[in-house]
Amino acid sequence: xxxxxxxxxxxxxxxxxxxxxxxxxxxxxxxxxxxxxxxxxxxxxxxxxxxxxxxxxxxxxxxxxxxxxxxxxxxxxxxxxxxxxxxxxxxxxxxxxxxxxxxxxxxxxxxxxxxxxxxxxxxxxxxxxxxxxxxxxxxxxxxxxxxxxxxxxxxxxxxxxxxxxxxxxxxxxxxxxxxxxxxxxxxxxxxxxxxxxxxxxxxxxxxxxxxxxxxxxxxxxxxxxxxxxxxxxxxxxxxxxxxxxxxxxxxxxxxxxxxxxxxxxxxxxxxxxxxxxxxxxxxxxxxxxxxxxxxxxxxxxxxxxxxxxxxxxxxxxxxxxxxxxxxxxxxxxxxxxxxxxxxxxxxxxxxxxxxxxxxxxxxxxxxxxxxxxxxxxxxxxxxxxxxxxxxxxxxxxxxxxxxxxxxxxxxxxxxxxxxxxxxxxxxxxxxxxxxxxxxxxxxxxxxxxxxxxxxxxxxxxxxxxxxxxxxxxxxxxxxxxxxxxxxxxxxxxxxxxxxxxxxxxxxxxxxxxxxxxxxxxxxxxxxxxxxxxxxxxxxxxx
Numbered sequence: 193x194x195x196x197x198x199x200x201x202x203x204x205x206x207x208x209x210x211x212x213x214x215x216x217x218x219x220x221x222x223x224x225x226x227x228x229x230x231x232x233x234x235x236x237x238x239x240x241x242x243x244x245x246x247x248x249x250x251x252x253x254x255x256x257x258x259x260x261x262x263x264x265x266x267x268x269x270x271x272x273x274x275x276x277x278x279x280x281x282x283x284x285x286x287x288x289x290x291x292x293x294x295x296x297x298x299x300x301x302x303x304x305x306x307x308x309x310x311x312x313x314x315x316x317x318x319x320x321x322x323x324x325x326x327x328x329x330x331x332x333x334x335x336x337x338x339x340x341x342x343x344x345x346x347x348x349x350x351x352x353x354x355x356x357x358x359x360x361x362x363x364x365x366x367x368x369x370x371x372x373x374x375x376x377x378x379x380x381x382x383x384x385x386x387x388x389x390x391x392x393x394x395x396x397x398x399x400x401x402x403x404x405x406x407x408x409x410x411x412x413x414x415x416x417x418x419x420x421x422x423x424x425x426x427x428x429x430x431x432x433x434x435x436x437x438x439x440x441x442x443x444x445x446x447x448x449x450x451x452x453x454x455x456x457x458x459x460x461x462x463x464x465x466x467x468x469x470x471x472x473x474x475x476x477x478x479x480x481x482x483x484x485x486x487x488x489x490x491x492x493x494x495x496x497x498x499x500x501x502x503x504x505x506x507x508x509x510x511x512x513x514x515x516x517x518x519x520x521x522x523x524x525x526x527x528x529x530x531x532x533x534x535x536x537x538x539x540x541x542x543x544x545x546x547x548x549x550x551x552x553x554x555x556x557x558x559x560x561x562x563x564x565x566x567x568x569x570x571x572x573x574x575x576x577x578x579x580x581x582x583x584x585x586x587x588x589x590x591x592x593x594x595x596x597x598x599x600x601x602x603x604x605x606x607x608x609x610x611x612x613x614x615x616x617x618x619x620x621x622x623x624x625x626x627x628x629x630x631x632x633x634x635x636x637x638x639x640x641x642x643x644x645x646x647x648x649x650x651x652x653x654x655x656x657x658x659x660x661x662x663x664x665x666x667x668x669x670x671x672x673x674x675x676x677x678x679x680x681x682x683x684x685x686x687x688x689x690x691x692x693x694x695x696x697x698x699x700x701x702x703x704x705x706x707x708x709x710x711x712x713x714x715x716x717x718x719x720x721x722x723x724x725x726x727x728x729x730x731x732x733x734x
Contacts, residue, residue, distance in 0.1 A: 227368065229303065233302055234297070236344055238338070238339065238344060240297045242346065243292075243293035247289055302361060307326070309321075309322070325379050327351040328349055328380070329350050329526065330521060331369075331372070331377075331521070333345045333346070333373075333519035334346040334518050334519075335518075340517070343365060346363070346364075347364050347369045407509070411567065412500045413496065413499040413500075413569065415493060415497075417568075418499065420543055420569050422489030422490070423488070424540075424541050425538070496513070498514075498517075499568070501567060506524050507524065522548065528551055528700050528703070529671060529700055530546055530548055530582070531547040532669040538666065543569045543570065544575060546568075546570060548566075549703055551701040575589075579671060583656070593650030593659075594711075596646065596651075597709040597710070600646050600708060609635045612634070617629065617630075648667060649661065649662055657674065658673075658674060658698070660698075673731075674722045675731050677699065677726055680698050682695070683695050693710065693711065694712045696718055698718075
């Protein structure tokens with residue numbers, strides 16, 4: 193009996209060692225021909241880690257509160273054995289997660305057939321996806337820290353019309369990912385070659401000018417520049433919103449008790465008095481803001497570590513990331529506009545942050561900043577050089593901005609703020625008496641802020657490129673070529689008709705630019721010029 197037990201233990205340990213060896217070994221370096229064969233290919237066994245993390249993230253996004261009902265019910269109803277049941281539940285959930293991830297790895301297969309990707313995936317619900325090369329807008333590489341020692345990557349195939357990644361191959365060798373990207377790009381370039389030749393001929397551009405060039409480095413950020421970005425971007429308010437959402441889940445009375453007890457302890461230690469309590473509150477606010485700023489800086493450094501922007505063969509290439517290194521390329525022809533944001537702190541640091549608007553990635557369900565092509569913390573000379581690269585011979589930065597009409601201030605003060613103030617005062621008359629006049633002071637307080645907003649508005653054009661500026665405490669400039677405009681609409685209210693004004697709405701891919709209360713002559717000129725350029729331009733729209 194002892195011999196049989198020893199033999200069973202030996203066999204089981206041998207199987208475990210063999211399974212561990214298979215799962216820890218990276219996938220063999222496949223070439224493109226293996227993926228293009230009739231045989232379905234699997235990812236590296238290490239992709240199980242990718243599926244584990246993906247399933248956890250999907251669970252959190254799907255509603256962590258719903259998932260937490262079961263452990264909460266266990267803790268509340270199982271009495272003295274609650275921790276035993278909770279441990280069993282945690283163990284069962286972990287085993288289910290691991291088994292599900294292994295099954296996801298086993299059932300995920302892919303291959304290339306002609307000019308399309310074929311994907312099979314799913315555990316309980318099998319999925320088959322066919323993704324044509326024509327739909328692929330971008331091929332991005334992501335290299336998480338757990339893939340880095342094995343030279344494996346996550347190959348993300350982003351398709352037109354979706355901000356989400358259509359396909360993510362988690363755990364393919366880098367050499368294979370590079371071969372797939374080269375193959376897809378060569379196909380797309382050869383497919384568009386005839387159209388590009390026609391465009392070049394009709395616009396009197398020598399086709400031989402577009403040749404293969406060496407990679408040109410445009411930008412490389414040290415950590416000090418990323419720290420400036422973390423301080424000056426608006427992510428601090430994102431973290432503040434997350435903190436507020438977390439605090440909203442806590443019992444308000446319990447939180448208030450903590451605040452009151454802390455204030456009592458401070459006043460007792462330093463001497464009772466309103467001044468001490470006020471100083472304590474101010475210090476607490478500063479500490480919270482400092483913590484949020486530190487979180488913003490750490491986030492900026494982790495996400496954008498070793499940020500590098502290069503340009504080659506009509507594409508911008510971006511590399512960044514500490515825990516997950518990302519490699520993204522953006523075709524120049526896909527760029528619809530550039531947004532130059534300069535928050536108040538960034539203005540003090542003489543920095544701006546650029547968001548490159550691209551076609552094909554806008555979705556109401558997706559607000560993920562990681563999918564935006566952001567160029568952080570740049571100075572004026574870089575902005576000018578980038579604008580000249582995108583819009584050759586433009587003089588838009590030298591053009592003086594035109595202001596919108598001061599009627600903008602009157603309109604929002606008297607017809608937006610005042611009606612609300614009157615309604616609130618009307619509801620307050622009965623319970624508060626003469627104190628109901630307080631809301632009527634709102635227009636007086638709002639007028640300076642509206643005036644500041646009016647001062648920020650401006651617009652300019654060189655008849656080929658448009659620039660629209662807006663903002664409040666900071667500035668935001670949107671620069672776009674007229675031939676990329678999808679539609680333009682001019683509207684005039686009765687008041688605008690009387691004063692010779694109009695509002696212009698310019699629809700771009702994924703963004704609408706509005707110029708309110710501009711002179712009617714300017715609005716007409718912009719509208720007619722945009723329509724003329726769109727009609728006559730031979731430049732590619734996408």
